[in-house]
Structures are given as structure tokens and as C-alpha cells.
Amino acid sequence: MNQNQAKNRIVLFAIFIIIILLIYWLKPESLHKVIQLLLAGDLEASIEYIRSYGPYAALVSFVIVVFINAVAVLPNIFILAANGIIFGIVEGTIISWLAETVGVVISFAFMRYFFQDYAHRVIVRSNSLQKVNDFSGKKGFQIMVIARSIPFVPSGLITALGALSDISLKDYILATLIGKLPSALIEVTLGHDLASYHENSMRLTVVILISVAAYGGYLWYKKKKDPV
Numbered sequence: 001m002n003q004n005q006a007k008n009r010i011v012l013f014a015i016f017i018i019i020i021l022l023i024y025w026l027k028p029e030s031l032h033k034v035i036q037l038l039l040a041g042d043l044e045a046s047i048e049y050i051r052s053y054g055p056y057a058a059l060v061s062f063v064i065v066v067f068i069n070a071v072a073v074l075p076n077i078f079i080l081a082a083n084g085i086i087f088g089i090v091e092g093t094i095i096s097w098l099a100e101t102v103g104v105v106i107s108f109a110f111m112r113y114f115f116q117d118y119a120h121r122v123i124v125r126s127n128s129l130q131k132v133n134d135f136s137g138k139k140g141f142q143i144m145v146i147a148r149s150i151p152f153v154p155s156g157l158i159t160a161l162g163a164l165s166d167i168s169l170k171d172y173i174l175a176t177l178i179g180k181l182p183s184a185l186i187e188v189t190l191g192h193d194l195a196s197y198h199e200n201s202m203r204l205t206v207v208i209l210i211s212v213a214a215y216g217g218y219l220w221y222k223k224k225k226d227p228v
Helices: 003-026 028-040 043-051 054-071 077-087 089-113 116-125 137-149 155-164 169-195 201-225
Strands: none
Touching (some): 028 043, 028 077, 043 054, 054 077, 054 089, 137 169
16 A cells, blocks of 8 residues: 555545544434435425524535435435525535535545445446446546536446546546536426426426436437447
């Protein structure tokens, strides 16, 4: 192990301790409650839970989204939708965007430096397996931006592919920061407008069309790049 790897592992251990302290600040039983809400897909209960923290609601939501993306196995669509309803589209998007970015960067670092075997298993189990080489070098930055910008794509798969590739941590962070903004905006807006679709039916329709177009563009790109 070289000095950079040793330094990275020390930093990761420090981040891990901070996450544990934050969880205990929220109380361990709260973490169990959050996981129950996520698995149940209970949007109304999620909104009520986050609002129960009053002035700390934004911080609690931020921590929850970071945790979801860091563990890379739990769905976050309901929390992002809740953010749109509780905080509005602008503030909800900012909270979700930054929290998702922090979470997937933490997940990427742990997969790359500690759990490469786990990352490999995540990819092998997926039906949408792609060539890891596509995430290498300069091409990796472009593909990572595209992959992160598509809403509702399983975050763990993209993180695992990135962790097994040659993309640098710096490029991964920048690509994630750029790509996550439009996807967070779409997911938060969709959640916000679904809760009040009578008042926002036109915008909701536009957001759905953009989401479909994003998927269609991605599938077209993939087919063009890797023809059968």
C-alpha cells in the first residue's frame, strides 16, 4: 500500500466515524424508522417524520439522503419527493443534489478502497451490465456525467462501475456534481408536482416527458456505441 492509499483509508475511516456520530445524534431507533419508511415507500409518513425535526428538518433530510446513497442499496425517490413537498423545488433540489453527491462519493471511495469485491458483485447481479472500460480515462468523465444525469437510475450500479474503473476520484466527484443536478431537479420536481398535480399538471407533464427523453437518449447512445 502506497502513502496515498494509506492516507485515503485514514480519511475514509474518519468519515465513517462522523457518519456513526451523526446516526447516534439522530438516535439509532431513528435510523431503523428511516429504513422502515424507505422500504415501505410511505411518502406521507416520510414527510411527517422529516417535518417532526422542525428547524433541523433540512439537516436531517440531508443526512438521510447521504446515508441512502452511501450504503447504495436503499431507494431514495420518496425522500427526494418529500424534499420537494417540504422545502419547495429550489431548496429541495439543492439539499437533495448536494446530499446525493456526498453520499455517492463516500460510497465510491469505500467501494474502491475497501470493497472492490462487493462492487464487482453489484455489477454481476445487474441486467444492465456495461463494460467497465467505458468508465476509464477521459471517456469515463463524459459517461459518468451522462449516467448521473438520468433520473431514477440505480445509483449503486453506477457507483460500483466507477469504483472498478480507472476514473480518478477528482473526475468522479466533478462528474457526479454536474450530473446529479439535473436528475435531482427532475426527481424533486416530480415528487412536488405529483402531490399537487391539479395546480402543476402542465409542469408535471413536461418533467415526465424530459425523464422519458433522457432514458430514450441514453438507450440510443448505448445502442449506437455497442450495437448488437
